[in-house]
Amino acid sequence: MTRPLSGTPYELRFGDYAATVASVGATLRSLTFRGRDLVVPFDADEVRPAFRGAVLAPWPNRIAGGAYEFGGELFQVPLTEPERGNALHGLAAWLDFGAIEQTPSRVTLGATIVAQAGYPHRIDVEVVYELTADGLYSSITGVNTGTDAAPWGTGPHPYLVAGPGRVDDWSLLLPADEVLEVTPDTLLPVRVSSVDEANDSAWDFREARTIGDVFIDHAFTSLSRDASGTASVEVRTSTGEGVAISWDRACPWVQVHTADRPDPALEPELHRIGLAVEPMTCPPDAFNSGTDLVVLAPGESHTAGWTISAL
Numbered sequence: 001m002t003r004p005l006s007g008t009p010y011e012l013r014f015g016d017y018a019a020t021v022a023s024v025g026a027t028l029r030s031l032t033f034r035g036r037d038l039v040v041p042f043d044a045d046e047v048r049p050a051f052r053g054a055v056l057a058p059w060p061n062r063i064a065g066g067a068y069e070f071g072g073e074l075f076q077v078p079l080t081e082p083e084r085g086n087a088l089h090g091l092a093a094w095l096d097f098g099a100i101e102q103t104p105s106r107v108t109l110g111a112t113i114v115a116q117a118g119y120p121h122r123i124d125v126e127v128v129y130e131l132t133a134d135g136l137y138s139s140i141t142g143v144n145t146g147t148d149a150a151p152w153g154t155g156p157h158p159y160l161v162a163g164p165g166r167v168d169d170w171s172l173l174l175p176a177d178e179v180l181e182v183t184p185d186t187l188l189p190v191r192v193s194s195v196d197e198a199n200d201s202a203w204d205f206r207e208a209r210t211i212g213d214v215f216i217d218h219a220f221t222s223l224s225r226d227a228s229g230t231a232s233v234e235v236r237t238s239t240g241e242g243v244a245i246s247w248d249r250a251c252p253w254v255q256v257h258t259a260d261r262p263d264p265a266l267e268p269e270l271h272r273i274g275l276a277v278e279p280m281t282c283p284p285d286a287f288n289s290g291t292d293l294v295v296l297a298p299g300e301s302h303t304a305g306w307t308i309s310a311l
Contacts, residue, residue, distance in 0.1 A: 004044035007096055014105040014131035017310075020044075026097040026109045026127040028053035028158055031136055033310035038136075038243045040159040040274035049270065050259070051157045054093040055127055055140055058113060060155035061219070061255060061284035063087040064188050066118070068287035070151050077118035084186045089157070091116075092125055106130040112145075121150035123296070128305075135309030144296035152294040153282040154304055159259060159274030160245065163237035167211050167258050167272040170242070173234040174205035174256060176220035180283055187217055189285050195220070208234065211275070217257045219283045225249070233277050236311060247306035251279035252292055279306050 007023030020030040020041075027048055030041035042052055066077045066087035081088035097109035106129065113123040124143040129136060140154045162170040179198050181190045195204040202214050206224070223231040229249045233256070236242030247254075257276035264271040281304050282292040294302050 005047055006042070006044050008099075009044055010099065010102060010107045010109075010129075012105055012107060012129060012131050015133055017131045017135060019129065019131055019136055021107055021109070021129050022048070023097050023099075023109065024048065025054040025093045025095065026111070026125075027055070028129065028136075028138070028156070031158075031308060033135075036163070036241075036310070037161045038308055038310060040161055050159075051089055051093060052159055054089065054157045055125070055154070056089045056157055056278070056280075057092040057125055057140060057142060057154040058119065058121075058123055058151065059087075059090045059153045059287055060278065060280045060282070061089065062188060063287050064186070064285050068151075070287070071149065075118050075120075086186060086188070090154075091119060095125075097125075097127065100126065105132070115146060121148065122146040123150060123152070135307050137305060137307045139303055139305030141301055141303040142296060143301040144298055147298055149298070150296045151287055152296045152302055153280065153286055154302075155251065155255070155278045155280035156306060157276060157278050158245065158308060159276050160235050160243045160308070161274050162235040162242040163239070165237065167275050168213055169210070169237070170275070171208045171210050171236045171238075172205045172275070173208040173236075174220060174254075175224035175231065175233075176206070176254065177222035177224070178220065179203045180219040180221070182218060182284070187284070189283065189289065192221065208236070211258065215258055215260055217255075217260070219253050219255045219280065221253050221283070223252065223254065231279075234311060235275050235277070240311075242311040244309050244311055245277050245279065245306055246309070247279040247304070250304035251281050251306070253280040253283050254278060255280055255284075279304070
């Protein structure tokens with residue numbers, strides 16, 4: 001049997017939920033509730049498009065110019081977003097993860113980010129996916145198995161699907177008071193602003209409303225949380241069904257992207273078909289700003305987790 005391009009598949013089931021995880025990038029390839037898609041899926045024998053469902057580590061989002069300073073030294077990582085001149089979404093997204101443990105409803109995958117030019121640190125990455133009555137819980141743990149301190153950030157990259165239609169048709173509840181404004185060409189940070197002031201309040205979704213044709217590819221913070229410290233984003237159709245993603249205080253940021261393509265006519269199958277909602281431990285370009293950047297001492301670990309649920 002030929003191994004699919006997306007890697008070894010792991011099928012999970014619990015109650016009305018089903019999920020498929022692909023070993024390349026420890027990627028969430030599909031998630032359904034009673035047969036209804038909760039994330040934009042892709043085929044097993046397909047090269048994962050647009051980081052769809054991938055694990056982002058040891059940084060989420062962008063490093064400006066792929067260059068940063070850490071511990072008094074300058075480093076340069078490859079520019080994996082050449083059209084904008086940035087290093088995008090870390091080094092783990094194309095690693096082939098191996099299974100550490102598997103049950104019918106849970107799988108734990110592991111891989112190592114080896115020390116390399118631009119990131120001379122060895123980090124063991126462990127990813128858990130577990131289906132429960134509450135939905136799909138997943139977590140990413142990084143363990144510094146090297147001998148020097150290492151910068152670290154992480155997050156997931158699911159494209160949420162509320163139901164029929166596209167992003168424009170769905171409503172969004174995003175309980176964030178502040179948004180990180182970015183440059184239009186490189187999408188790099190400029191300033192943190194109040195959502196009721198930035199872009200004529202177009203990014204203010206603290207009360208649920210239809211997304212419409214608003215373009216979003218921004219990080220949000222100052223999140224409203226419940227008594228347990230949980231923040232949630234909800235995406236719904238006009239009939240009220242939908243999907244939510246929830247996470248704890250390990251992620252003080254969330255990136256939201258309406259999945260716009262540069263030329264929609266050339267890629268109608270990808271344009272605004274899902275809403276990327278990415279809880280993050282740090283904002284874009286944290287390797288340079290230091291904002292909420294985790295520094296892992298040798299032997300130290302860090303875990304962040306989130307749950308995707310049907311509404």
